[in-house]
Amino acid sequence: MIKAVLVMNTQGKPRLTKFYEFQPVEQQQEAIRNVFSVLCSRPEHVSNFVDAESVFGPDSRLVYKHFATLYFVFIFDSSENELAMLDLIQVFVETLDKCFRNVCELDIVFNYSKLHTILDEIILGGQVLETSSTEVMKAIEEIARLEAASSAINLVPKSVSGWRSR
Amino acid sequence: MAGSSIMENLFQRSLEDMIKSMRLQLIGETTFISKATEEIRREIKSTDQQTKSTALQKLSYLSAVHGVDMSWASFHVVEVMSSSKFAHKRIGYHAASQSFNDDTPVLLLITNQLRKDLSSTNEFEVSLALNLLSRIATLDLARDLTPEVFKLLSTTKVFVRKKAIAVVLRVFDKYPDAVRVCFKRLVENLESSDPLVVTAVIGVFCELAAKDPRSYLPLAPEFYRILVDSKNNWVLIKVLKVFAKLAPLEHRLGKRIVEPVCDHMRRSGAKSLVFECVRTVLTSLSDYESAVKLAVEKVRELVVDQDPNLRYLGLHALSVAVPKHLWAVLENKEAVVKSLSDDDLNIKIESLRLLMAMVSESHVADISRVLLNYALKSDPGFCNEILDSILRTCSRNLYEIVVDFDWYVSLLGEMATIPNCQKGEEIETQLVDIGMRVKDARMELVRVGRDLLIDPALLGNVHLHRILCAAAWVAGEYVEFASNPFELMDALLQPRTSLLPPSIRAVYINSVLKILIFCLDCYLLQNDGSGSLYSGNLEGEQSELFSAKNDTEATKLATCGGSNYEQDVGFNPRNIADSSEDLSVENGIDRVATHGKTFTSTLVAGKNFLYESIVSLLNRIELIFGPLITNQDVEVLERAQNILSLVQLIKEEIIDNSVQSVDTVEKKDTRVSTIINLMRDTFTTELGPVSVSAQGRVAVPEGLVLKENLDELQAICGDTELSSSSSFATGAPHGITISDGSSSNLLQNEELGPLNESTSLIEHRKRHGLYYLPSEKSEIVPDEYPRANDPKSNSNINDEAAELVKLTEQSLMKKRTNQTKPRPVVVKLDDGDLAPISVKRPEPRDDSLSGAIQDVLLGSESGPSVSQSYPSNKSSRKQKEKKKLSSNGRSEMKENAVDSEKPDPERANSSSKNHGHSKERKHRGKEKIVEGEERDQEGKKKSGHGRGRRKTHHRAKSPLSDPTHILHIKQVQKSYVETKASLNTKREEEK
Secondary structure (H helix, E strand, O other), X not given: OXXXXXXXXXXXXXXXXXXXXXXXXXXXXXXXXXXXXXXXXXXXXXXXXXXXXXXXOOOOEEEEEEEOOEEEEEEEOOOOOHHHHHHHHHHHHHHHXXXXXXXXXXXXXXXXXXXXXXXXXXXXXXXXXXXXXXXHHHHHHHHHHHHHHHHHHOOOOHHHXXXXXX | OHHHHHHHHHXXXXXXXXXXXXXXXXXXXXXXXXXXXXXXXXXXXXXXXXXXHHHHHHHHHHHHHHOOOOHHHHHXXXXXXXXXXXXXXXXXXXXXXXXXXXXXXXXXXXXXXXXHHHOOOOHHHHHHXXXXXXXXXXXXXXXXXXXXXXXXXXXXXXXHHHHHHHHHHHHHHHOOOHHHHHHHHHHHHOOOOOHHHHHHHHHHHHHHHHHOHHHHHHHHHHHHHHHHHOOOHHHHHHHHHHHHHHHHHOHHHHHHHHHHHHHHHHHOOOHHHHHHHHHHHHHHOOOOXXXXXHHHHHHHXXXXXXXXXXXXXXXXXXXXXXXXXXXXXXXXXXXXXXXOOOOXXXXXXXXXXXXXXXXXXXXXXXXXXXXXXXXXXXXXXXXXXXXXXXXXXXXXXXXXXOOOHHHHHHHHHHHHOOOOOOXXXXXXXXXXXXXXXXXXXXXXXXXXXXXXXXXXXXHHOHHHHHHHHHHHHHHHHOHHHOOOHHHHHHHHHOHHHHHOOHHHHHHHHHHHHHHHHHHHHHHHHHHOOOHHHHHHHOOHHHHXXXXXXXXXXXHHHHHHHHHHHHHHHHHHHHHHOOOHHHHHHHHHHHHHHHHHHHOOOHXXXXXXXOHHHHHHHHHHHHHHHHHHHHXXXXXXXXXXXXXXXXXXXXXXXXXXXXHOOHHHHHHHHHHHHHHHHHHHHHHHOOOOOOOOOHHHHOOOOOOOOOOOOOHHHHHHOHHHHHHHHHHHOOOOOOOHHHHXXXXXXXXXXXXXXXXXXXXXXXXXXXXXXXXXXOOOHHHHHHHHOOOOOOOOOOOOHHHHHHHHHHHHHHHHHOOOOOXXXXXXXXXOOOOOOOOOOOOOXXXXXXXXXXXXXXXXXXXXXOOHHHHHHOHHHHXXXXXXXXXXXXXXXXXXXXXXXXOOOOHHHHHHHHHHHHHHOOOOOHHHHHHXXXXXXXXXXXXXXXXXXXXXXHHHHHHHHHHHXXXXXXXXXXXXXXXHHOOOOHHHHHHXXXX
């Protein structure tokens, strides 16, 4: 299963963190720092796998991909195929690209909740459920519509009616 | 109140506002975050849902990205989750999945909310709830929500169904009894035509099988069908993972799947799938030669690929093949060796591992030599990686592959002088270990030890201290092999030894004692005028060997040792300058020592043990150890004190004697010689390796309470503990404590000289404060000295790679052709030196889960592992399960008429059958239960399709079972055979 998904920029600032096993926030931050210190020491054009057992415990592997100013990092165990994980990063980034049209770091900075929605469609509880970015996009649009509908009603704040009734 | 909430709403910063202002902030990030958190704390208390949820969203952003604690907000999370608006609900659910864990108290409050959302008509709300459940489900939540999840497993909405399937994994994990309810539906989903659903199910089975593969053997036919039919790479990879776990358990399964796997390997264009096939073959199907050949062929393509990822994975796959198919590595050795100089650290390490796996005794020396040169040029991390793997490979199974120990010992010495070496501890262990185990290597050990000890530059390197410790011990313990004990003494007494930590210094001091005793002994023997007596004392074989070796190595020793030693001579006088009379004497000895290097055997000839040299030796020890009696470390202090008093004692006698005539010397020497003889005898007792389990064989003496509570003691000496703990923690290595114990006892007996150090120590402490400051020299001094060994910078890596390829090539071909020396005896203990490697497997962690699954799949009585390992609590657990199950069953009957499964008849059915055939083997049991299951299915009026699947299940399984049961199986088949057309093909295949 997948243990965690991290997106961080080349300065080590986390942009998205998702842990599929509970960890206290301090440990999360520690792990992010450790991962970054490994990643930034790796030269370009080398393999994308890193031994992660020191950070995430036994039977953990790490695969990362470097796009422009961002690192996309997936941490997983022996039930996943390394190359498939690499493909999955590709799927994730492709979906982001479709969603934001030429995704850049700023999109990721400002669309925190959308990012999570996308990720939740692809991975649930550490299991890969969807690998087609078109399908993911369909669901995302649907969810966005639903949210817009619910906040459209919200234009008359509920608190007002609540106040009236009181 | 309401007015304020509108205001809040209007002026609240949204998440985006917050992120923007954070990017523009000038007050520092931490200050900004704490301010923002304060703001959130205020806003989140709002009664307005919009304000509240926005605040929560900001908080979960800060928590995820900046590590702000949000556990305090858990109740607000529950409130937002229960909002009727989807947008709020989503924020709430997200926050919950991010911050809740098993210990969150409010978990009890969300059960109903989850239940409501799980049965919502809006599939996105369901999906939110499932998402949360997959992350935080506890035993209670899993138990209470199992019915809802069960319903979702067969919903027509694929979007929801696949998520429900993924959730089942967590539910099973937390609440194994859910297996009874959900397992069948889960298996049915394997049949689904929707690839997404199959992906999800097979993912779940992959996880389940990783923990306890045996339980899922009965599902092999279903997996097999997917393996053959599926076109989806994700699914195929997962199925392969499942089979990799199952195949080792049942060899007939391997026979079935090896063809399809090879098929995929040949045909697939997806590297991920090919790699997975390769890995499956190498790990689980390694007995099928043709498949392995094909896999190795694919690996060869990978290791020479442009893509570093594929190269890395290719090497990784090779390392998987090492234990069973070393030839696969040998075939790819060029690529492996080439990878050693790759830019990528991963690839380098992987290639190093493979290289060491290839090493055999015939060419370990050559490969180690080349690797050592690599190590000199590599960055510190990889350098130590190389050293580590050399050390580990060579010491494997008590130095199994080392034939020439002289070579290996000098290799260890060489490693110690590599500037980046940080493997001191391991080298230390091996040096001492070889000393104890391999008699023939001792001579070389002492030589290497001498070279290390004598080099003052090494003392500055903290990483080498442990090695020096071993060298000092070796030098003391095996001093009889030393070419020149005085030289060793000088090395051990050199002033820079003050850089050593006390524990190692103590070893140095003890070695000084041993050497001193040796010298005195020789001196006395020589004075007796019987040189032969000396050699008689040595064991025959040792002295024989000794002289033989000296012939060959004397010249070498003289040249290589000489230069080092000169350095040392220049070094010593500084220290001893204050005692001018000593200086001349000492230089005299040194001259003798250096110039007399052509000796065939200094010791046997005995010319060097002059009266002057002994006296100067004693003087020097006195001079150097004098200050040590005020040392802060108890170990150093005591040992120094012991030696000093011994020296005083001996000196008195020897010097007194010398003044008188030669006749009296011999008479009065007797007292000294008895002391020396006694001590020599203690030291000549050989130390051997100690078995790890040795302590276990020593019976605990009666009346000794090992587990006594010593808390009171701590209260008594609580205040002294701090100081003493540091000084007692000397950790003298291997065996030293043994010899030391006896020697110090002896010393205590012999101590006669006037000792007033205790009073002087107290005085001294009064004057200088209680304790000395720890000397910090070690950090400052090293820079003054040149590095021990400069890496060769000008040699070409490519040349070496080529050389290495050649080496491996040559040496792999020739099989131990020119072994001039027989391998020396390595002492082994009868019961094996290593602690018995506990092969006992970890108990299946989720035994209750596997038990439940086996119950469902195989029937309770026949579950092999469960019935064996849990005989006592089984019945009680079963009863409990029964209760729970019947309650579950009832609730389902209410909710879902179609699925009303009555567990009791089914159980009665299967269990009665099992009772009837209780003597049957477990395979038989399996078959029976499957039959039971089918009847159950029939009872449930499942479609004919479903039963057809069951049939294939049987057909594929029958070859797995014992032939004696075939009759029975045929009976089972008979009743269904007419209805299954699809089956015929499969049966033909089988026949």
